[in-house]
Amino acid sequence: MLVGYALGQLVLFVATLPILFARRDRCGISLKYLASSSVILSMQFIIDSIFLNRIELLFLQQFWSVEMVGFYAAGLSIANIALQLPIQMSGSLLPYYSERRHTSTDSKFPVEAFAAVIRSMAYIVLPMSLGLAAISSELVHVVFGEAFDRSGGVVALLALVAPAYTLMQVLSLYLLSIDKANVRLKISVIGGLLMVVGCLLIVPSLAAEGAALVRIAVFVAMSVVMVRQTGFGTQLSSLYLSLAKITLAAVFCACGAITALEIFQGPLGLVVAIIAGTFTYFAALKVFRAVPAEDIQVLRSILDRMPALLQGTARRAVNFITAPTPEEEEKKPVNEEFSREPAEGAGRAAALPVVFDGTIGLFMPEKPDVVKRSAAVLFVSPWGFEEMCTRKFYRVAAEHFSDLGVPSLRFDYTGTGDALDFGDHIPSLEIWKNSIRAAAAKLKALSGCSQIILVGQGLGGTLIHLTGHTIECVDNVVLLAPVLSGRGHLREINMWSRIIHADLGLGKEHAPSTQVQIAGLTLPDAIAAEIGKLNISSPQDLAAPNYLILERPVRVDDTAFADALKALGGNVEQRVFEGYDELVTNPLFAKTPMAVIELLSEWLVETATPSTSAEHSPQVIENQPLAGDGFEEVPVRFGAFQHLVGVVSRPQGEIKGNAVLFMSTAYDRHAGWGRTTVDMARALARQGVVSLRFDSANVGDSVPRPDAPEQVLYSATQTDDALASLDLLESFVAGPIMVAGRCSGGYVALRAGIEDERLKAIVSINPFVYYWDPEMPVRREHVVSVPRSVDDYGQRMMRLDTLRRLFRGEVDVFAALQNIFIAVGRRLSPRIAPLVELIPGRRHVARQVRQSFAALGKRKVPLTLIYSEGDVGLDHMYFHFGPRGYKFARHPNVRLVMLQDADHNLTPPESRKLVLDEIVRLAKA
Numbered sequence: 001m002l003v004g005y006a007l008g009q010l011v012l013f014v015a016t017l018p019i020l021f022a023r024r025d026r027c028g029i030s031l032k033y034l035a036s037s038s039v040i041l042s043m044q045f046i047i048d049s050i051f052l053n054r055i056e057l058l059f060l061q062q063f064w065s066v067e068m069v070g071f072y073a074a075g076l077s078i079a080n081i082a083l084q085l086p087i088q089m090s091g092s093l094l095p096y097y098s099e100r101r102h103t104s105t106d107s108k109f110p111v112e113a114f115a116a117v118i119r120s121m122a123y124i125v126l127p128m129s130l131g132l133a134a135i136s137s138e139l140v141h142v143v144f145g146e147a148f149d150r151s152g153g154v155v156a157l158l159a160l161v162a163p164a165y166t167l168m169q170v171l172s173l174y175l176l177s178i179d180k181a182n183v184r185l186k187i188s189v190i191g192g193l194l195m196v197v198g199c200l201l202i203v204p205s206l207a208a209e210g211a212a213l214v215r216i217a218v219f220v221a222m223s224v225v226m227v228r229q230t231g232f233g234t235q236l237s238s239l240y241l242s243l244a245k246i247t248l249a250a251v252f253c254a255c256g257a258i259t260a261l262e263i264f265q266g267p268l269g270l271v272v273a274i275i276a277g278t279f280t281y282f283a284a285l286k287v288f289r290a291v292p293a294e295d296i297q298v299l300r301s302i303l304d305r306m307p308a309l310l311q312g313t314a315r316r317a318v319n320f321i322t323a324p325t326p327e328e329e330e331k332k333p334v335n336e337e338f339s340r341e342p343a344e345g346a347g348r349a350a351a352l353p354v355v356f357d358g359t360i361g362l363f364m365p366e367k368p369d370v371v372k373r374s375a376a377v378l379f380v381s382p383w384g385f386e387e388m389c390t391r392k393f394y395r396v397a398a399e400h401f402s403d404l405g406v407p408s409l410r411f412d413y414t415g416t417g418d419a420l421d422f423g424d425h426i427p428s429l430e431i432w433k434n435s436i437r438a439a440a441a442k443l444k445a446l447s448g449c450s451q452i453i454l455v456g457q458g459l460g461g462t463l464i465h466l467t468g469h470t471i472e473c474v475d476n477v478v479l480l481a482p483v484l485s486g487r488g489h490l491r492e493i494n495m496w497s498r499i500i501h502a503d504l505g506l507g508k509e510h511a512p513s514t515q516v517q518i519a520g521l522t523l524p525d526a527i528a529a530e531i532g533k534l535n536i537s538s539p540q541d542l543a544a545p546n547y548l549i550l551e552r553p554v555r556v557d558d559t560a561f562a563d564a565l566k567a568l569g570g571n572v573e574q575r576v577f578e579g580y581d582e583l584v585t586n587p588l589f590a591k592t593p594m595a596v597i598e599l600l601s602e603w604l605v606e607t608a609t610p611s612t613s614a615e616h617s618p619q620v621i622e623n624q625p626l627a628g629d630g631f632e633e634v635p636v637r638f639g640a641f642q643h644l645v646g647v648v649s650r651p652q653g654e655i656k657g658n659a660v661l662f663m664s665t666a667y668d669r670h671a672g673w674g675r676t677t678v679d680m681a682r683a684l685a686r687q688g689v690v691s692l693r694f695d696s697a698n699v700g701d702s703v704p705r706p707d708a709p710e711q712v713l714y715s716a717t718q719t720d721d722a723l724a725s726l727d728l729l730e731s732f733v734a735g736p737i738m739v740a741g742r743c744s745g746g747y748v749a750l751r752a753g754i755e756d757e758r759l760k761a762i763v764s765i766n767p768f769v770y771y772w773d774p775e776m777p778v779r780r781e782h783v784v785s786v787p788r789s790v791d792d793y794g795q796r797m798m799r800l801d802t803l804r805r806l807f808r809g810e811v812d813v814f815a816a817l818q819n820i821f822i823a824v825g826r827r828l829s830p831r832i833a834p835l836v837e838l839i840p841g842r843r844h845v846a847r848q849v850r851q852s853f854a855a856l857g858k859r860k861v862p863l864t865l866i867y868s869e870g871d872v873g874l875d876h877m878y879f880h881f882g883p884r885g886y887k888f889a890r891h892p893n894v895r896l897v898m899l900q901d902a903d904h905n906l907t908p909p910e911s912r913k914l915v916l917d918e919i920v921r922l923a924k925a
Contacts, residue, residue: 040181044188051192052218056211059199064207071151072208074144078151079158081132109178111232112294115239117170119295122243125166126250131277132159134254135270138261142270150208157212164219171226183229191222242290249284256280285321296322345399346698347706349642353635354409354446355623357438359419360635360647361411362701363446364398365617370405372616375451375476375608376443377401379410380436382458385496385519387416388587390457391669391700397455397597399703406604407617409443411435415524417671418635418647418678420628427524429531433467440471447617451475451608454543455600459483465536468543476546476607478600481577484561486534493518504903520674520907537561542570548603550577550596575599587667627652631685636694638728643703644721646670646694648732649681656688657924658760659733661725663741663748664693665905666713669700673742673905680916689923690733696721696748713744714772722752726759736760740919742906743768743873753861754852761922762856765866765915766904768873770880771848849880857893862925864895864918868902868911 054076060068132139136159137152144151175184198214206213227236257277264272285291300318351362366372379394381387398408412419413432425431440452454477456464461482468474483489497518516523523531537560547570549562556576565572579593625632634648647670662677664670670693671678681691695702698712708717722739729737738761741749746764751771753762856863865885867874881887888894897918902911 037181040185041176044181044185047185047188047192051195052188055195056199056203056215059203060208060211063204068208071148072154072211074140074148074151075154075158075208075212078136078139078143078155079132079161081128109174111235114174114230114232115236115242116295118167118239119242119246119292121166121170122163122246123291123295125163126246127253127277127281129159129162130250130254131257131274131281132162133157134257134277135261135273138265138270138273142267154208154212157209157216161212161215161219164216164223167223168219168226171223171230175226175229180229184226187222187225187229190225191218194218194221242292245288245290246285249281249288249290252284253277253281282317282321291321345396346704346708347641348399348703350637350639350645350703351395351398351410351701352619352621353623353637353645353647354442354621355626355635356411356442357435358414358626359412359435359439360417360626360633361409361439361442362395362398362645363443363617363621364402364408364410365447365619366405366407367402368616368619370403371610371612372407372449372614373405373604373608374449374611374614375406375453375604376447376449377406377408377453377455377604378436378440378443379408380439380454380456380460380464381410381413381416382456382460383413383416383523384493384521385500385587386458386584388519388668389584389590391587392590392667393583393592393597395701395703396592396594397600400597400601401604404601404604404608405610406608407443407447407449409439409446411439416521417669417675418626418633420626422524423629427526429463429527432527433463433470436463436467437471440474444473446621448615449611453478453604453607455480457481459489459531462486462534462536465539465543469541474544476548477544478548478550478603480550480596481552481555481580482536482549482561483531484535484537486531489534490516490528490532493523501907504905504907520676520905537564539564539568542568545569545571546607547572548600549574550599551575552577552580587669590667628682629686631682633682633685634732636692636728638694639697639702639721639724641703641705643697643705644694644724645701646692646725646728647681648690648692648729649685650690650732651685651688654688655690655733655735658689658736658738658922659729660684660689660691660919660923661722661729661737661739661749661752661759662691662693663722663739663745663752664696664699665742665745667699670695674907674912676906676912679912680919683916684920684923687920687924689920690729692725692729692732694721694725714747714769716774718744718748719751719755722748723756726752726756730758738762738919738922740765742766743904747772750852750863753863754855757859759861761862761864761925763864763866763915763919763922765906766868766871766873767865767876769876771845771852773845773848846880853891853894857891860893862893862895862922863891864897864922866897866899866915866918868899868904868906871904 057069057072060072133156136155137149140148140152140155172184175181195214195218198218199211202210202214254277256279257273260273260276261269263269296318351364354361354363377398379398381394382390394410398410401408413435414420414425415422415427419435422431436454440454443449443452450473452471452474454464454468454471454474456462456478457480461479462484464477464479465482468477493516497516500519515525516528539561542565547562547565549572551558551574553576556574559574562572562574577593578595578599579591582591583593584590623635625634630652631649632652634650635645636648637645660681662670662672662681664677665673672680672693677693681693684691696712696718697708698704698710704710704712705717705721708715712718726737737758739749739752739759740763741747742765744767746767747769749762750764750767753759853863865877867877877885885896888896897914899906899911899914902908906912906915
């Protein structure tokens with residue numbers, strides 16, 4: 001082996017011999033300077049070689065053993081992996097420094113160029129260093145075997161030397177380029193002394209690990225001194241920020257590698273860890289925006305000189321880590337606070353509940369102090385997710401129409417919302433058409449108006465077109481984005497269903513392809529079959545003489561339907577449905593299309609004439625209970641401002657157990673996601689339990705409070721509404737009351753249970769937090785884009801459909817990565833919870849949580865916390881009560897229930913049944 005090494009060096013020697021015979025050119029530099037600088041460089045080289053290379057081996061042998069020397073030597077050999085590429089890259093820096101310095105106008109090296117060199121090295125060295133440290137133990141075991149496992153920790157520490165050593169090399173060459181070789185020599189002397197003294201003090205007690213620590217400390221100290229000698233001073237401030245971001249990205253690189261090694265071991269584990277670390281590093285660079293624009297430009301110029309085979313992959317990587325441009329930033333929604341002003345409709349009373357034809361409707365009479373008009377408006381709803389989104393839109397529109405003197409009615413079809421189910425009847429569109437006819441008759445009777453105007457969106461608009469001609473006194477219809485093709489509508493529902501299921505983290509097993517399902521709702525097969533056959537794009541009849549069609553923006557130029565109606569003799573006006581997309585995206589943040597409401601209001605003024613002789617509509621309606629199978633329901637309007645609407649479900653026989661107060665979730669109407677609350681309330685009533693479900697202020701059909709802002713989630717006013725509902729429920733039942741709610745409703749349930757001793761039990765499902773600091777404003781990020789839990793992200797990444805969506809570009813990678821890092825931070829926070837609680841703002845929240853649970857414990861109030869596996873709220877629970885909530889052992893009144901294979905909204909029926917069983921258990925306790 002030695003002979004081979006000698007022969008290899010001989011080749012290099014022979015190759016360099018011609019230099020000895022080349023013509024000398026001192027480039028105008030004196031022989032004295034060349035000689036003195038050569039002596040200085042030689043002395044520096046000798047000192048570095050002796051004292052800064054591997055002198056630790058001498059101390060390890062002296063104070064420990066040859067075996068310890070072997071461990072350290074093995075560590076050095078592996079740790080050098082992180083140094084090879086930077087050393088090769090730094091070889092050309094000296095001529096680069098000199099050339100840039102001498103070509104500059106002031107003979108100084110540009111600080112921007114120096115910072116670029118440091119960053120370029122950091123992009124490579126930091127992830128290699130920290131990544132190598134992360135896999136060091138497994139790498140040593142695989143390469144050297146079990147006998148050298150002792151070297152694992154040494155390799156980890158020596159790997160961390162690489163950034164300091166590389167920085168020292170870059171700085172050394174810079175000092176040489178500015179004629180500070182003597183300064184560099186002095187720094188070598190100081191470094192050598194520190195190395196010797198450090199080894200004497202540390203190695204005897206800490207062995208090889210101590211030697212590695214001394215090496216790190218010496219190189220860091222030398223680098224700090226050299227940075228001061230550059231003369232750049234505060235000009236490097238921006239560089240330090242960039243290095244901090246790159247270091248943080250490298251830390252995540254190491255975390256990704258460690259996580260991979262927790263799952264896979266051996267050579268395969270190392271490969272997976274390297275891949276995981278690489279992807280995590282690039283993701284972190286993107287999230288932290290660690291690569292400035294000037295570096296991106298350099299990278300793009302390098303791409304053009306790369307082999308064509310590698311250009312595509314390299315270009316995608318560079319594009320991936322590129323920070324968004326200012327233009328792209330402008331397109332992103334601003335994470336602003338919600339308006340603190342009262343919301344649209346604040347201060348008025350809610351609509352009047354009315355029972356008719358097996359359903360519950362809401363009648364909005366005309367405003368008493370305005371002239372009543374000749375026509376009333378019947379709102380006809382779409383189905384499913386779109387209906388959830390348009391609920392508030394219909395309410396606000398009805399309030400504006402009331403101000404014009406136009407009464408209105410909105411209602412639920414059979415089998416939807418608060419209406420009764422189909423029972424023994426076979427589901428059909430004809431039943432829904434009969435619901436429309438019955439609603440029109442009820443509206444005529446309540447309003448006394450001679451004309452009925454039908455207003456419907458989506459499928460509701462289609463049913464209006466099919467039914468309008470069978471209803472007397474209908475001269476005008478308004479179709480809002482009507483469904484022209486039933487088959488296309490079903491495809492659109494299925495598409496939205498897949499998106500919603502993917503967003504909730506549900507697998508395909510929860511979306512049977514044989515049924516039309518969305519948001520936990522199932523369209524009856526018979527009705528789905530009928531809808532699939534609908535096609536009104538070529539109409540045969542008119543629903544009314546006059547049509548106003550508001551078409552969605554993407555179809556506004558398609559006038560075929562309107563032209564066909566005109567050919568039949570209809571008076572048709574088609575306009576654009578402004579704000580359609582913002583309305584139907586999600587009920588959580590659906591934006592009411594005020595422009596459309598204003599347009600409809602102006603149209604009504606022209607269409608419905610004032611009727612000075614007409615009597616005003618009733619301001620109070622007496623209802624008979626809605627009788628169902630084993631239950632009956634009473635719709636109610638209540639609250640300090642008569643602003644809340646809800647439904648009391650009660651048994652037809654004897655009342656048993658605790659009454660149940662259901663809190664609404666976020667901005668979902670009180671029927672619940674997938675009609676969950678309706679089904680639970682009626683199931684409880686069949687078992688003798690009374691319940692109340694209602695919409696909080698500015699949610700669903702309840703109007704905003706005049707003393708509350710637009711955004712009501714996590715506000716004290718929601719708790720006030722809960723206490724008002726307790727007052728109402730006590731008028732129906734004399735026994736004790738319990739409360740249940742999910743997500744933000746679970747939060748209100750918990751806070752109401754703490755504030756009011758009338759609540760004797762609490763079921764809080766997937767609460768995001770236990771206490772919201774009133775000084776902390778609720779921003780859109782808290783409502784719209786709450787990061788998921790680490791478990792949930794992990795489960796999603798293991799699914800093939802997630803990867804497909806990722807490659808198809810259907811995932812907002814930047815937002816997802818930001819949320820993942822936030823989720824990781826939340827998951828790690830319990831480990832430092834005592835430290836986090838020392839932060840003034842966090843200390844207050846932690847104290848409130850402890851006091852809240854202590855208060856419930858003192859009153860012995862049973863509290864059941866139900867979480868879906870992987871739910872985002874688990875991180876909050878872990879922070880306050882430890883992993884898996886082990887600190888709940890101190891609270892005997894608290895019961896923790898985990899739901900397998902369930903999403904945040906409890907979409908799978910099995911999860912709903914488990915929740916209902918727990919509510920029944922406490923209701924009958």
